[in-house]
Amino acid sequence: MPPVFRFAPSPNGELHLGHAFSALYDHALCRQAGGRFLLRIEDIDRTRSRPEFEEGIYRDLEWLGIAWETPVRRQSDAMPTYGEAIDRLRAAGLVYPAFMTRGEIAATVAADPTWPRDPDGAPLYPATDRDLTRAATEERIAAGTPYAWRLRTDIAATQAGPLSWQEDGAGPDGESGVVVARPERWGDFVVGRKDVPTSYHLAVVLDDAAQGVTHIVRGRDLFHATAAHVLLRRLLGLPSPVYHHHRLITDNTGRKLSKSDRATSLRSLREAGATPDDIRAMIGIDAALADRA
Numbered sequence: 131m132p133p134v135f136r137f138a139p140s141p142n143g144e145l146h147l148g149h150a151f152s153a154l155y156d157h158a159l160c161r162q163a164g165g166r167f168l169l170r171i172e173d174i175d176r177t178r179s180r181p182e183f184e185e186g187i188y189r190d191l192e193w194l195g196i197a198w199e200t201p202v203r204r205q206s207d208a209m210p211t212y213g214e215a216i217d218r219l220r221a222a223g224l225v226y227p228a229f230m231t232r233g234e235i236a237a238t239v240a241a242d243p244t245w246p247r248d249p250d251g252a253p254l255y256p257a258t259d260r261d262l263t264r265a266a267t268e269e270r271i272a273a274g275t276p277y278a279w280r281l282r283t284d285i286a287a288t289q290a291g292p293l294s295w296q297e298d299g300a301g302p303d304g305e306s307g308v309v310v311a312r313p314e315r316w317g318d319f320v321v322g323r324k325d326v327p328t329s330y331h332l333a334v335v336l337d338d339a340a341q342g343v344t345h346i347v348r349g350r351d352l353f354h355a356t357a358a359h360v361l362l363r364r365l366l367g368l369p370s371p372v373y374h375h376h377r378l379i380t381d382n383t384g385r386k387l388s389k390s391d392r393a394t395s396l397r398s399l400r401e402a403g404a405t406p407d408d409i410r411a412m413i414g415i416d417a418a419l420a421d422r423a
């Protein structure tokens with residue numbers, strides 16, 4: 131069976147030079163491995179996803195010379211699958227309804243400068259809802275209070291036992307080879323959002339399994355999220371892919387590129403006359419691939 135690679139952009143803005151690096155790097159590694167290349171549209175965020183951005187993804191990737199298999203998987207088509215996974219986690223007692231709003235979380239943690247934070251710098255969820263009685267929880271749900279499903283991460287991690295993944299690229303601190311996963315660093319992370327029956331973490335794990343993905347090539351900004359993915363995969367009994375986290379393209383102040391910055395969008399660069407070869411040179415993709423070879 132050939133290895134299966136995927137590129138999984140979110141259609142909530144124009145692709146930029148960072149996406150070009152990721153897609154070209156991923157595609158080149160796939161070809162070197164004689165693999166299949168899949169595309170997935172990560173559009174669970176219904177308020178930010180737009181059809182014109184999805185069209186833009188196809189146009190930009192084609193322009194860069196990337197070919198993918200069809201049909202393309204779209205996360206918005208897979209909601210029932212995500213909902214079933216949440217039901218399984220509920221049945222196992224591993225998730226709970228979490229009612230706090232962003233404002234309430236911020237107010238709770240503001241009082242304590244030592245409040246623990248996740249690897250992205252966000253405060254861990256103050257897991258007070260875990261202690262609500264069943265009756266109190268049901269009363270709030272019946273009153274229409276919006277809630278997310280959050281994982282009881284400590285219990286889930288204990289149940290899962292030691293977790294690790296194979297890293298063929300490198301993490302922010304040079305981590306590579308067999309990396310020990312520490313999902314508890316994310317606290318009780320969301321598996322089902324208030325508006326949709328999934329979260330990025332849950333959807334990505336279920337989709338990679340549904341698409342038979344064996345190799346995940348993506349930016350180093352998602353390195354730490356892998357611990358949450360490895361845990362969910364173990365809980366749901368899904369197979370383990372190999373990871374390759376690659377370096378990020380940054381602006382001249384060293385910051386990660388953002389979708390709101392027009393200057394680095396592939397569309398604006400193309401409209402200003404850049405060719406795919408110019409893009410390759412701007413992101414140093416050929417040198418990055420030669421380094422690896």
Ligand code: GLU
Pocket residue numbers: 138139140172334347348352
């Ligand atoms: N959709 C994510 C993004 O655009 C990528 C997810 C992944 O590769 O796992 O950043």
